[in-house]
Amino acid sequence: MNLRRPCVSSNPVFIGIYEALLPDPYITIDKYADEYRMLPKESSAEPGKYRSDRMPYLKEVMQWLSPQDSTQQVKIIKGTQIGATEVGNNVSLYYMDIVPAPQTMILPSETLAKKHSNKKLTPSLRVMPHIAKKITGGKTKDDIGGTFEKIYPGGSLNIGWAGSAISFRSDSSRIVILDDVDGFPLDVEGEGDPLDLGKKRADAFGSLKKVYINSTPTVKGRSNIEIEYEDSDQRRYYMPCPHCTPKDHEKQNKDNMVVFEDEHFRFEYDKYKYTLTSDVKFCCYHCGTLIEEKHKTWMMDQRNGARTIADNAGHPHKGLRIPSYYSPIGFLGWNEIFQEKLTAKKAMKRGDTRKMKTWVNTRDARPWQEDELKDIQMTEDALYARRETYKAEVPADVYILHAGVDTQDDRFEYEVVGYGKNGKTWGIERGVIVGDPSLPDTKIALDAVLLEKTYKHESGSIMKIHTKTVDYGGHRGKAVSDYTSKRYHRRVFAIKGAKQVDAPVVNKVPTKTKYKTKLFMVGVNAAKDDFFSRLILADGGDNYCHFPVTYDKTYFDQIVVEKQDDAGRWINPPGKRNESTDCRIYADCAKELSGIDVEKMPKPMFHIENASPKKRRRILSRR
Ligand SMILES: [Zn+2]
Structure with missing residues (x-):
C-alpha cells in the first residue's frame, strides 16, 4: 500500500529527491513511527528509534488507524509483550503531530492512567522535542502539559480511567484509545458500560473517527475484548512456512500459510518435574517440518508475504488476535512461554487453576473457560478410583x-x-x-x-x-x-x-x-x-x-x-x-x-x- 502522493516522474532519482524534500502530510502511522517515533529509556526494553519491523504484525494495525484508511474501529485481543500499547502511543503522537485531532485515552484505573502518562507518554514526548514544544500548560516544563491533559494546536489528548464518569464527559474526540479493556469495571458511577461510553466519545466525528481497543482477555463470556473481537473481521497473522509455502506472494493464502497457535508447538519435557528438556519448536501443519524459533523473524517479515487474513471477512471493524508466540526475538521466547505452561499444568493437576488461567489469557490470548481441562485435575475421587488389588x-x-x-x-x-x-x-x-x-x-x-x-x-x-x-x-x-x-x-x-x-x-x-x-x-x-x-x-x-x-x-x-x-x-x-x-x-x-x-x-x-x-x-x- 503506497498512500503517498504520486511523483510525476518515474525516474527513481527524482522520486528520491521528491520524497526527501516534501513534507508529507499523507504519511501513515506505521511509516511515521519508523521515521519520528523515539522510545524513551525509562519505559522501553529497546530505547531509541521505533522499528515497526520488530513487530511487523502491528504495521497493518497502524495503517487501519491512519486517516487514509476508512476503518473506524480496530480491536486487538492480545498476549503480553507484543507491543499493542505502544501502538496506542504511536497513534496518539501522530494525531498530535501530523493530523492534529482531539483524542481520548482511557485506561482501567486512575493508577494505570497516571502511570501510563508519566512513565510512557510524557517520557516519549521528552525524546520527541518537536512535538513537546507544541504542547502547552503543565506546572513545570518537564510535565509537558499535565498528567491527564496534553493541549496542542488543533486538539488535546485527555487521559482518563474507566471508573470515572468525568473521564467520559469531555468534548467529543475523533480518536478514542481504550487500553486493556478487560480491566474496565462493568459500570461507571451508574452511567453505564465504560467501553460503550468510550466508543460514544467519537460518534460526532462520523466516518472520520478512529476507535482503538486492545486487551488481554479474561473469562469466557465476561471478556470485553472477546466480545469486541467477535464483532470484527477476526484476523490472524499468517506467515509463510520456510519449507512449503509458495514464494510467490500471489500464490500464498490461508491454506498454504501458517499461524502460531498453541497446538502447533512441539517440545520434550520431564513428565515428573514438568520441566522442558528440549527447545520448543513450531511444527508446520502442512509439511510437518519442525521450525526453530530463530526463523520466526523471517516468517513474520512482510517482505516474505506475511500479513493478516480475516476469518470473518467483510465485517467493517478490523480485529486481530495476536498471542505472545509472535513476540519478537529477544522479548519473550517460546521456551519461556511453554515452561510457564508446564508449571501451570503441574499446579492445575493439584486443583490450582490460577496459573493456567493467567497463561491462557496473557500468553495464548484466549479467554479462560471455567471448566477447561477439569477432567485431568487430581482429586481425592480420582485417586481413590485408581486403588489396586x-x-x-x-x-x-x-x-x-x-x-x-x-x-x-x-x-x-x-x-x-x-x-x-x-x-x-x-x-x-x-x-x-x-x-x-x-x-x-x-x-x-x-x-x-x-x-x-x-x-x-x-x-x-x-x-x-x-x-x-x-x-x-x-x-x-x-x-x-x-x-x-x-x-x-x-x-x-x-x-x-x-x-x-x-x-x-x-x-x-x-x-x-x-x-x-x-x-x-x-x-x-x-x-x-x-x-x-x-x-x-x-x-x-x-x-x-x-x-x-x-x-x-x-x-x-x-x-x-x-x-x-x-x-x-x-x-x-x-x-x-x-x-x-x-x-x-x-x-x-x-x-x-x-x-x-x-x-x-x-x-x-x-x-x-x-x-x-x-x-x-x-x-x-x-x-
Ligand atoms: Zn511447511
Missing part, C-alpha cells in the same frame, strides 16, 4: 520397605511404603496406634509394627521395614527423643521439619534435640513437592504411586488437602487433617536416610529369620 501384601516390584510415623498428643499414625525401581512406590499399610506417645504401652505397640512386623512379598519371601522415621514435632518431643535414641541402631530416627521453604529433603548430618539425642532436619516442602508431582502421574509408568484397595477415602482426602501459596510453600488449610501426607513424606525421608539407592539394588531386600550376621551376608550375596 495387590497379588500379595507386598507386590513383586517392591525392593525395600520404609516407614514414616507422625506424632500426635494421643496417638502415632504411620505408613509403610514399598519402593521399587524408576521411582515407583506402593502404599503398603496405613495405621494408627492410639495412646499417649510417652506411655510404655504405646511405644511397645509401635515397636510391634516398626521392628517386629513382617510383610509377605509376592515372591513368597518375608520383608521387614528397613528405615523408620518418627516426627519429633508437637508436644511429645521428649517421648520421641527417648524412643528413637534407644532404637537408633535399628534405624529408627527422629526427624523434624525445617522451616525454610527450600531446605533439602534430608540433612544427613543429625543435629541434637534439647534432650541430647540425634535429630534429622527434613525439608518437608521439598519432599511434598516431590510426592505431589509423582501423585499426579496417571500412566502407571516411572515415578507412579500405587495405592492398595485397603486404603480408605480419608487417606486420599488427607493427601490432596494441601495447597501451595505464592511463595511455593505447601499449606494445610485451617481445620483440615493432613496426617496421610505427613506419614508419606516421613517415609520418603526414611528412604533418603537409609543410604540405600533402590535403583542400584540387585535384588529386593528380604528378611532372613535367625540368620547370624555372617551367615546372612553370605546368603544375601549368593542371591
Whole structure:
C-alpha cells in the first residue's frame, strides 16, 4: 500500500529527491513511527528509534488507524509483550503531530492512567522535542502539559480511567484509545458500560473517527475484548512456512500459510518435574517440518508475504488476535512461554487453576473457560478410583520397605511404603496406634509394627521395614527423643521439619534435640513437592504411586488437602487433617536416610529369620 502522493516522474532519482524534500502530510502511522517515533529509556526494553519491523504484525494495525484508511474501529485481543500499547502511543503522537485531532485515552484505573502518562507518554514526548514544544500548560516544563491533559494546536489528548464518569464527559474526540479493556469495571458511577461510553466519545466525528481497543482477555463470556473481537473481521497473522509455502506472494493464502497457535508447538519435557528438556519448536501443519524459533523473524517479515487474513471477512471493524508466540526475538521466547505452561499444568493437576488461567489469557490470548481441562485435575475421587488389588501384601516390584510415623498428643499414625525401581512406590499399610506417645504401652505397640512386623512379598519371601522415621514435632518431643535414641541402631530416627521453604529433603548430618539425642532436619516442602508431582502421574509408568484397595477415602482426602501459596510453600488449610501426607513424606525421608539407592539394588531386600550376621551376608550375596 503506497498512500503517498504520486511523483510525476518515474525516474527513481527524482522520486528520491521528491520524497526527501516534501513534507508529507499523507504519511501513515506505521511509516511515521519508523521515521519520528523515539522510545524513551525509562519505559522501553529497546530505547531509541521505533522499528515497526520488530513487530511487523502491528504495521497493518497502524495503517487501519491512519486517516487514509476508512476503518473506524480496530480491536486487538492480545498476549503480553507484543507491543499493542505502544501502538496506542504511536497513534496518539501522530494525531498530535501530523493530523492534529482531539483524542481520548482511557485506561482501567486512575493508577494505570497516571502511570501510563508519566512513565510512557510524557517520557516519549521528552525524546520527541518537536512535538513537546507544541504542547502547552503543565506546572513545570518537564510535565509537558499535565498528567491527564496534553493541549496542542488543533486538539488535546485527555487521559482518563474507566471508573470515572468525568473521564467520559469531555468534548467529543475523533480518536478514542481504550487500553486493556478487560480491566474496565462493568459500570461507571451508574452511567453505564465504560467501553460503550468510550466508543460514544467519537460518534460526532462520523466516518472520520478512529476507535482503538486492545486487551488481554479474561473469562469466557465476561471478556470485553472477546466480545469486541467477535464483532470484527477476526484476523490472524499468517506467515509463510520456510519449507512449503509458495514464494510467490500471489500464490500464498490461508491454506498454504501458517499461524502460531498453541497446538502447533512441539517440545520434550520431564513428565515428573514438568520441566522442558528440549527447545520448543513450531511444527508446520502442512509439511510437518519442525521450525526453530530463530526463523520466526523471517516468517513474520512482510517482505516474505506475511500479513493478516480475516476469518470473518467483510465485517467493517478490523480485529486481530495476536498471542505472545509472535513476540519478537529477544522479548519473550517460546521456551519461556511453554515452561510457564508446564508449571501451570503441574499446579492445575493439584486443583490450582490460577496459573493456567493467567497463561491462557496473557500468553495464548484466549479467554479462560471455567471448566477447561477439569477432567485431568487430581482429586481425592480420582485417586481413590485408581486403588489396586495387590497379588500379595507386598507386590513383586517392591525392593525395600520404609516407614514414616507422625506424632500426635494421643496417638502415632504411620505408613509403610514399598519402593521399587524408576521411582515407583506402593502404599503398603496405613495405621494408627492410639495412646499417649510417652506411655510404655504405646511405644511397645509401635515397636510391634516398626521392628517386629513382617510383610509377605509376592515372591513368597518375608520383608521387614528397613528405615523408620518418627516426627519429633508437637508436644511429645521428649517421648520421641527417648524412643528413637534407644532404637537408633535399628534405624529408627527422629526427624523434624525445617522451616525454610527450600531446605533439602534430608540433612544427613543429625543435629541434637534439647534432650541430647540425634535429630534429622527434613525439608518437608521439598519432599511434598516431590510426592505431589509423582501423585499426579496417571500412566502407571516411572515415578507412579500405587495405592492398595485397603486404603480408605480419608487417606486420599488427607493427601490432596494441601495447597501451595505464592511463595511455593505447601499449606494445610485451617481445620483440615493432613496426617496421610505427613506419614508419606516421613517415609520418603526414611528412604533418603537409609543410604540405600533402590535403583542400584540387585535384588529386593528380604528378611532372613535367625540368620547370624555372617551367615546372612553370605546368603544375601549368593542371591
Ligand atoms: Zn511447511
